[in-house]
Structures are given as C-alpha cells and as structure tokens.
Amino acid sequence: MVPVISGVTCPVCGSFCDDIELVVKNNAITDVKNACAVGVAKFLNYTNHRHVIPLIRKNGELVETSLDEAVRKSAEILVDATYPILYGWSSTSCEAIRVGLELAEEVGGVIDNTSTICHGPSILSIQDIGISSCTLGQLRHRADIVIYWGSNPWSAHPRHIERYTAFSTGRFQATAWRGYLSRLGAILTKKRLMRAVNLVLRRDVSAPPGIDRRLPYSLFRKGRKMIVVDVRRTRSAELADYFLQVEPNSDYELLQAFRMLIRDEELDVDEVAGVPVEILEEVADIMIGCELGILFFGLGLTMTKGKLRNIDAALSLVRDLNQRTKFLIMPMRGHFNVTGANVVFTWQTGYPYAVDFSQGFPRYNPGETSMIDILCRGESDAGLIIASDPVAHFPREAAQNLVKNPLIVIDPEVTPTSLMADVVIPSAFVGIEVEGTAYRMDHVPLPLKKVVEPPENCLSDVEILQRILREARRIRRRYN
C-alpha cells in the first residue's frame, strides 16, 4: 500500500486549498493529487536550489558556517542596529510570526509583511470604510453573480473558480461549468467559421477586432454568472460569461459611476473608462437584481492610479449595494499566509503591517513606517528577511538600499535576496516539513501539515527565530 497523505494544505497562494493528497516514499513526495500546476510544482520541486548549510559573508564571499555562529551574528546585527527592519512573514506560519513580533519588539525595529506591496492599500481603505465580506463557503453556497475586478484568478489562484465560485456547487447554487462548456463550444465554432469566411473573402484580419460589448443572454438567466473586469483579455476573462474591458488607470471613475447607477442616478457623460454608459446601466441592473453577489478584486485596483482610493470606491459600492440586495467583497490575497500575517500582527500590536517598535510601543503609519518608504529614504541600517524575496520583487531603489546594509536572510531556498545577504540561515519548508497554522484569504485558519522530515541542519522558522531572540536578549543584558 502506498501511503497517501490526505487533507494536506497547499502552502502557495491565498486560496489555501486543503484537499491536496500526497504520495510520500522514502521521505520524498512522489505524487500530488488535486493541486493546481503551481501547487504541483511546489510539492515536487521544493528541494531544488535549497540552502542546507548556514552561510556567512567573509571578505565579500558567502562561506559555510555553524548555526550557532549564524544565529550569534544575526542577533548582533539586529541589536547593534538603530533602526532594523524585519520583513517577509507571509510565507511562514503564524507560530513563527508570533516570535518575529517579539523579536522586533525586543530590538526596537520595524516589522512589516508583504501586504505593504500588495493589498496594503486595501487594508487602508478597510480601515476607513469597513468591508462587507464572508468566508468562501458562503459564496459557494449562495453567490449567483461573481465579479473578478483587476484580478486574474486563472493565473494567480488557479483553483479559485472551481473550488469557491463560478464552477463550484453549493446548497443554493449549482456550478456554471456546463454553461461554460456549451459557451466555449459555441465560441470555438464561431472562431472557426470566421476564419473560414475571412479566408474565402480574403479579409485583412491583422487589424484587431472591435470590442463587442453586448451583454450575452447568459447574464440574464437564473444560475451562477461570472463577470471579469480588466484592461486586457486574461484567461479568466475568457472563462467569464461577460468580459468588461476597461481603460487602464480609470477604475476609480468606473466604480463611482456604478455607485451612481445603483442609486438610480443618471450619468452626465457618454462613456466611462472607455465603456458606453448604456452597457454600464445594464451591468448595474444585473448587480442589483442578483440574490447574492461577490466582488473579488486584485492588484489591478491596488497598484494603479488612485491606489487606496480605488478600493474606497469598491468597498463603498458593495456597501451601497447592500441597500438593494446582498453583496460582498473580498481582496484576492496572494501568499498563503499573508492574511495570517495581518491577523497575528493585529492581535499582538493592534496594527496589520508596517509596525514600528523603535519607541517601545507599536506605531503604525503606512507611508512612513512601511518598507518601501523606509528603504527609499535610506533610513534602516540592518535587515532581516524571512520567507520573502524583496530583491526580486521590490522596486530597484528600495532593494539597493536593503542590500547596502547588513542583511540576514532566513529562507529554505536560494533566492536573489539570499545571494546578496550577509547571513543566510536555511529553514525547513513550512507546510511540507514543519507544522503550523495559516489563514486563507477569507480569514479561515487551517493547519499546515508536516509530511516529510527536513534536512538535519534546517530548523523551523520558529526555532531559528527563538534562538535569535534568546541570543539578542543575552547580548542586550551584557550591554546593560
């Protein structure tokens, strides 16, 4: 009998699927069932390019060292710094984050997680307006209108649609998969027909086809419907019943226009964000007429012009829709435990990210105490990066200031950030080699499983952080 481990949670994206099945032989994962392509890639390839020995930089080169030495040097760097930063956290367990907060408080540093370059603006908006939301099961059971705005689940959360929304089945709503299949059949047939016709009539098809904005019949019948709003036709847009293509950087105007329309106000213009108002009126009617609607939004809203003001508008739109029907909204969180990072930060410090302990109590002021700003201003003088890769993902100026100063990296894998570090401490993979807790994008906490043993020198993030914390306390006592 081949041992199959079921109910494994996938430590990759915010969908945090917990129905993965793994086949483990001789302490290695050999087969993965139910996961998406990215999940499969993770479970089968996580051992490539990994650190197994702690490293320390001597004379410009990273050389092997002992764990004790690496821990000691890390603690020294943090204690000696005036304004150290501790960043990452979104891809490790809540248990590790709790220790990280204690460490940041001990050394008087700034602790921040990846929300700062992801859904930070969403959080800022929620703090101003609130949010009408739910757990994903509510949508699987009840949602008949599913809107993805500035979000491409097919690429970033591949199983989202089949597990929780349009292609899932719940108590009150059935899957729209069959509808999609017949639509797909019709689309492909039409495409073939058009190609044949164009060939016969020798039409020049290099010019892009005009955007057909007519609402399809399927949007008006009962049952689940999916609408995608985006600036380009993503894969998710192709699965949708309706794709609303909009001009870049005009989501704020469009959301506010919808707010007016659902209150039965008339718009004074002919089009908004490149979309004719008649179309917007029809879409607004569909929103009002649903039983329960959900608006998922992604970085298309947080990162474009307006940033948190875009989210303000989206949150307000959904809140206003509750006067007419039941409507909910949810940000599509990227990492599998970024929600957990926000949750743990908040319960221990009162604030979800960008927490500054330099004055002995938690301070929060995104724009001042957030990572990118601190780095671009060149204010930090040491960094600890855990479960994250800022050199790959931060704007160049910020990454350059990060690597200028003493840098500690705790990560199982070799990354651009670990290549530039002064101390590298290899850790075990949480969710594969270490247990823990993490929070799905809808705040549901689930257990991370341990299915294989980690290599001998790779401790869990929790243990590594606890050792650094102990050592930091020892050093501070010595100074006093």
Add this chain to the structure above:
Amino acid sequence: MPKLKVSLLTGRTIDQGKGKEFGKLSEEYWKSVAICEMDPNDIKELGIRENDSIKITTDFGSAVVRAVKSKRTPHPKVVFIPYGPWASLIMNPRTHGTGMPSLKGIPAEIEPAPKERVLSLPELLKEHYARE
C-alpha cells in the same frame, strides 16, 4: 530606430508561479520572468519578431527582456512583464504616502535592442545590487 510609448503592467502568471517553485536560479524561472508580453500589432509596429530582445525604459530604470506575443489580445500599447527582478528594475517606487509603490500602469518606452542580450539572473544581481 522605432520607439513605442506604452503602458506597463506587471503581475503574476502561471508560468512565473511555477517557475519560482523550480527555484529562482532555474532556467524555468528565467524564461518566465525575463519577458515582455506584447500585442502582436505592437510587435509588428516595432519592426521586430517574437523572441527578439527589446529594451524597455521608464522614469525609474531600464531593462532588456525578450519580446513575447501575448495571447490575451487585443490590448494595443499595453505591455505586461511578470513579477520578478526584471520588472523590479523599472517599476515606480514612489508610494505617495500610502506605502504602496506603483507596479501597474506605468508609462514606458520600448525600443528594439538587437545588440543587447537578456542578462542571466546572477549577472543582473551583480550589475544592480552588488556592494562596492
């Protein structure tokens, strides 16, 4: 040389997601992030072919990447580079007091770069992030 003014988007793709699980130093990762997805008409206008090197410049930096035909057309004058070290070279770090830099909708200019090749990840790190 023809130049094109475009709006730059960055974001996730399944290939980039898979690629990073193979390891950031892997060939798969490099292939998935050192690229720029463009509308085929824009590629034509620039006078290049798919897989040619292009140089994309914003107010914040420039990068040489491989041009790739987008399957998500039409999106004239909008290009897409997946998250990664190349996209990071040209994103807007200014957060306007919100903590959030601008990673999408950045005005950019594209030109063919026939004489330049796309750097490997170690080379890129050395050029931009190595300490003096």
Add this chain to the structure above:
Amino acid sequence: MDLAIRNGRIVERVDEKKAEVIDASGMLVMPGGVDIHCHIAGAEVNSGRLLRPEDHFRDVEVKTAVTRSGVGYSIPSTFTTGYRYARMGYTTVMNPSMPPLEARHTHEELDDTPMVDKATYPLLGDWWFVLEHLRDGQIEECAAHVAWMMSATKGYAIKIVNPGGLEAWGFGRNVKNLDDSVPYFNVTPREIVRGLCKVNKLLNMPHTIHVHTNNLGKPGNYITALETMKCVEDLAEGKRPVIHITHCQFCAFKGSDWQTMSSGAEEIAKYVNHHDHVTLDMGQVIFTDTTTMTADGPFQYGLYNLTGNKWVNHDVETETSSGIVPFRYKRKSAVHATQWSIGLELALLIKDPWKIYMTTDHPNGGPFTAYPNIIAWLMSRVARKKTLGKISKRARRKSLLPSIDRELSFYEIAVVTRAGQAKALNLTQKGHLGVGADADIAVYGINPEQIDPSKKYKTVRRAFRRAAYTIKDGEIVVKNGQIVKSVFGKTFWVDVKTSLPMEVNDDLKQKFREYWTVEYENYPIPDRFLHFPAPIPVKAEV
C-alpha cells in the same frame, strides 16, 4: 481571618514561618474577578482591532521588563487585554462569541492573552446541523452533533445569537420574532432556543445556553426578551437556571420607535424576580467612543444605517455571521442616556445579585476598564445622581434611577463581579475563597469597615481600578496596579462524552464537503494546539 495558599490552591493552613506573608489588614479581599461575557479574542474582535487604528493611537502601553507592548482603547491588543484585567483584580475571562469554523483563531488569541484563565463559547444557534435536526425534532441527534462541535472547537458553552436571524442574513434578511420561520429551513427561533436548551440539559453542560435575543437594539424588544425567557420556563428543573440572557440592557427597550423609546427594565426585573430559571448580565453602557461587535450581522448592518459609521461584516459559511461598527454613546442623546439608565435599573431592581452580573458586553457598551465606574454607580446613589445631572433632560425625566434608593454592598459587588458569574458558569474552583478554590485572589486598597462607599464612591472607583494585589494560581502577579510577573492562564473547555461518537463522525464526514469548504480532518482543533488546555470532562445523557 487568614487565607492559606499552597501550590496554587487555597488550603486549610500553611507553615507561616516558611510562607510569604501578605498583610491585607484594612483592605478588601475578594476572589479574583470573573467576567462572563467580554469579546476579547477571535475573528470578530481582531477585525475590530484592524478597523480602528485611531482607537489605538491614543492609548499605548510601552514595553517593560515584564510586559509586552500593546495598544488600547476599546479593543486592546491581546497582551494589553490580559494586563488590564489583571490590574483590576480579574483572573477569569470568558470570550462569548466564537465562529466554529474560525475557532483556531480564537484560541490562538486566547493563548496570547496573559494573566487570566479563559474559555470561549461556540456560536451554534444558526449552525445548519442544529437547524436541520431541530426542524425534524431530532433532539438527541442534535445533542450528539453539538457534543462533537464542543470538542472540535474546544468550547465551553452553547452560544445563541439572534437565533435564525444569522442564517436569514446569509441572503440579507432577518427574523422578526420568535415564531418567524427561518427562510429555507422551516424552523423558528423559538424551536431553536427550546431545542438547544434541551440539548444543553442532555449534555450536562456546566453553563446554561447563553442567549443574545432576537430584535436586539430595537425599541419594544423587551417583549422579545420576556418571551425568550418564558419559552423555556417549562424546561426548568428546580431552582437551577436553564437560560442566560446576555447584555440584557440591549433587549430591554420599551416604546415603538426612537422617539418613544424608554426603559423596559421594570418589566424584566419583575419577571426575573419571580422566576429562578434565568440569569442575566447587564451590558452596561458607558458614555464614551467604543466599538460594537456582535455575531448579529443584521443588527450591525442596522447600526451602520443609523450612524453612517464604517461597517465590517463577516458571514461564516454554514454557521454564523458577525458585524462591527464604531459607536459613541453620548450623554446628551436621549436614547443613549436611557440605555445607560436601563443597565443600572436592571441591576438595582433585580433583588437577587446572584441573578444579574456586571458586564459592559465589552466592547459593545464600553471597554472593560470602565468596570470600576459601574461599581461606583451600583454602590452609590450620589454617584448616579451626579451622572444623571449631566445627561439628556428627556432621559433623566424618564429614568427610574431617581426613585431607586438601593445601593449594593461590597458583598453584593463581590457576587455580581465574581461569585455569581462563577456559579452561573459552574466553575466550582472560582469565585470563592473556600478551601479547594484556585488561589485567584484580588486585594483592593479600601477598608470596607471604614469607608462608606455611598459617599466615597471616588475612593471606591480608584481602589477597583488598581488592585493592591492580584494573585493568580497562588503567585503575586500585580502589586499596586502594576504587573510584577507575567503568567499565562488555562483555557477551559468542555469534553463531552457521548455514547455513540463514531456515528456522528461518519455522518459528518459524509456531509462535510457539501457543507463546508474545508476538509473534515482539518476542522477539529487537536488537543495539543492549545498552550494550556484544561478540559472539563462531562458525561452526556446521549
């Protein structure tokens, strides 16, 4: 008299020569405080913390050698919560609202709440399994499933909020009264309350069902409160309570709209004075800027409509909902001032202090740090008069307080802030100073034989704000209102043993994927998850 403590318990005697001696002569010694209902941990509380950075900016706690840093005000961070309770001499705290699917979150936060023993109540009044079993009259099957849920979520008691209303809120609706049918489920709130009351008895749970009634916060809702209490009258046996109506102030409104809203405390007090099957807690309002948070989704949406404040809503699949809205209670608002009066009227008109306990439904009525203010109002007519003088004239005219002379004694305060609550919860080792009790003791710097609380209410307030000593499990943790030692308390949970657990497991396994979006094996919290678990084994009648 002397109290002897060894190994965390109160004992007959100890060797005085070897013991540490605390001279509490001239001071007031009570069992450590017990709070039966305060929202301090879990999804809803944390969303409230996130929602209100402005609430935290004005109230910070700096890190010390002994304590972690943190923030207040109405929703303190977890460490601060524990420290502030301990400083007031409290040692046991109950978190009353836990969405079962997110139970792990509640326990993670409770584990990070120092100084106090704690427990939490899972929300079961709208759980699909409960609704379906009760619709079909299957009390025993319902009981078996509730037992499973209690163990799975490490819960302490059955919590019911706006029964039926939360499921209706799944599609944006609500229920209007005890006999309004829940859409799609064909069961009424009356059946839910009665059904779960029977289940509670079958399972021999230490506490009664803990109920937040339908129609909360609606003028005229005192009728619903009375009906809810009446609907389980026949299920009572002897003098033991079978239902606890929580934060009763919020469901003691008379009148038909906000203009005519007035106090229904007299009617409720009359009923409670003549019936022994009910216990209540006050839900006292404080005039301050605070945050409302309950599992009552539709009610919270109503509050948003009333105030225009920011509003958080979080529906939990298959189980429950929640909502959060910041709220300011103003002295000059006739409605808010009437609410303030109602809480005190309830406490003073109900003759038996063992039936009504002091809470603010923290943070709904106000932060728990305001408890000393309430003690002052309860003990002193003068204190009440002073506040009455500052409130809305209309409310003052309607208030019953000017005609109430009663002032609670120190003994009665001990009952409403600790002994009574411990008894209602059946925590036999808490709330008293007899031999065998946990050594959870509060010493307050006030001499009950010299101070007249009726006149010196400010002294009373000061004394209860900063305990002279707080002793937890036999260790001195607070001295003069300062934390001197950081400790972590236990998490109580009820381990219900039924006779056929396997059948329930199979039934749930089959239906799990249909009902929830998580796997059956990932739902229950393993025993080792809690840092300091203290299971209370209980044998059920099923």
